[in-house]
Amino acid sequence: MEQVDGPCPAFDTGALVHLIRDQPYLKTADPMPMLRPPDLVEVGDEGVVVELRPRNMLAVRFRRGTFLLAADQVEPVD
Secondary structure (H helix, E strand, O other), rough: OOOOOOOOOOOOOEEEEOOOOOOOEEEEOOOOOEEHHHHOOOOOEEEEEEEEEOOOOOEEEEEEEEEEHHHEEEEEEO
């Protein structure tokens, strides 16, 4: 996906997505973000987009927390 300054147009809030590649770490979507180990979310885990952020970033709620991910790290669930 192309980097833009506005929210990511390919996803809507509430969209169901799944992770498509392993992450080196996870960044929480809290007001004061923290880095978390990558084993909290595995490839294929499904989550819900809860917020669209600038620069193609999404806040996605998974079973084990809400994390910031680049839009190219997830795909919509069919």
